[in-house]
Amino acid sequence: MTTILVTGGTGTLGRLVAERLRADGHDVRVLSRHTQPYAVDLREGGDALDAAVAGVETIVHCASSPKGDEQAAANLIGAARGAGVRHLVYISIVGVDRVPFRYYKSKLAVERLVEESGLGWTVLRATQFHDLLVMMLQGLSKLPVLFLPAGVRDQPVEVAEVADRLVELAAGAPAGRVEDMGGPEVRTLESLARTYLKAAGRRRAVVNVPLWGAAYRGFRNGGHLTPQRATGTGTFEEYLARRYGGEQARAGSGRSRA
Template sequence: MTSVVVTGASGRLGRAVTARLAAEGFEVRALSRTRRADAGGVRWAVADLATGRGVAGAVADSDAIVHLASAPYRGRYTRRVELDGTGALLAGARATRTGQLIYLSIVGVDRVPWGYYRTKLAAERLVRDGGVPWTTLRVTQFHEFAAEILAGMARLGAVVADPGIPVQPVDVRDVAGHLASLIRRGPSGEVEEYGGPEVLTMAEAARLWLDSRRSRRPLLRMRVPGRLGRAFRAGHLTTPAGPAGKITWQEYLAGQDEGSP
C-alpha cells in the first residue's frame, strides 16, 4: 500500500485530499501541529513546519509527500512555513528516500507582482533543487476563496468587480482527484497547471454569486489599478492547461446554503 504524507491536512483542500486518498486505498498520514484522533482511514502525526519539530519522524518511511500547507499574509510566519517548512520536508524526504514530493502552488505565481506569490515561487525553487523527485502543481483559485472574497465585500454594502479580469475558479474536490492521479503517475520534475472548467469575468462570477444568494447588494464595476490590475487583466490567474476540473462555479454555488449577507 502506498504511504502518503499530507501537510496542510486540516485545511479546505487538505480535508478533501485526505478523504479522497483514503477512499482510494492509500495509507494516509496527515500532519498537524496538535495531536488529533485517527479517523476515516487517516492517521495523524504531530509536526510543526514552522520550527521543523517532528517533521523528520512524521515523513519517515513514506512513499510520497503532498505538500499543501500554507500560511498566507502572516509576515515572517508565512516565510517560516513556506520556506523553512518546505526545506525541513525535503530534508526528511531525502533521509528516508521518499519517492516523490508534490508541491501545491498557484497559477500566476511567476507573473503576478504580489509578495505572497514571490514567497511561493521561492518555495518552488527549493522543491526543484531539493534532491527529491518532484512535481509542482499550480492551481487556480478555489471556489471557497472566491466566495469568501465576495462575501467580505458584500458585508461592506456592495460587491466590486473588474469586468476585465478573467477568473477560473476550481473545486477542491477536483483538485483532490487530480492530486491522487499525480501520485499514481509519479514525479514529472515539471511545473504543471490545473484550473477550473470555465473562464468567467470577475463581474460574471460576482453576478452569479449574488444571484445564488438572492442578494440585493449592488454590483459595482471598477478597474483594479496599477501593475496588479494589469497582471490580472492579462489573464495570469487562468490557465489553458488540461485536464481541467469538472465542477463549475454555478454548480458549486448551487450546493451552498442560501442566504444573503
C-alpha cells in the same frame, strides 16, 4: 500500498486528498499544526517533523500560509531528504511566475525549493478554488456596495477535481512540472459576483474600480488564467447550488470565453 504524508491534511484541499488516498488503500498520515499524532508546525520543524516523515514514501504538500511558506518548505524538504522520501508532490497556483503578487512570489519560491531539493518531485498548478472565490466575495459584500477590481477575470476550479488529480500524481512516479489545471469557464469577476449574490440571497450594488500596480496589471492581463487547460468540469453555479441550495444558483450568466 504506499505510506503517504499529506501536509495541511485538515484543510479544504488536503482533507479531500487524504480521504481519497485512504479510499485507494494507502497508509495516510495527516500533518497539521493541531491534529495528533502528527501535530507539527512546519515553520518550526524539529523532531516532531522528523517523526512524521519517517518511513514515508510520498509527501503531498498542501499546507500553505500567507507567511512562512518558504521556511516551512525548506524544513519539510530537509526532513524528507533525511527520511529517504522518494516523491514530493506540491500544489501551486497558475500564474505564480506571471503575476507579481506577494503570495504568488512565495509560492514560486517554494516551487524552486522543490525543484532543487534533490528529491523526486511533481508540481501541479491550479486556478483558484470555488471555495476561495466565495470567501473573497463574502468579505467584499459586507459593505452595501461590492467593489471589484475592474477588468479582472477568473477561472475557478472545483477543489474535489484538484484533489483527484493530486491523488493520481501521488500514486505515480515523479513527473516534474505537469500541465496546469483550470476550471471550465473564464468569467468576469462581475459575472461571478452577481451569480454569488443571487445564490446567497444578498442585494448589493456592484461597482468595478480601476486599480494600480504591477500585481493588478498581471491579474487584469490574465496571468492567473489557463484557458487552454480548462480541464475542470464543475462550474461555479453547480458549486453554489450545492452550498446554498435551490435552482437559482444554476441560472447564472452561463459560459463566457476569455
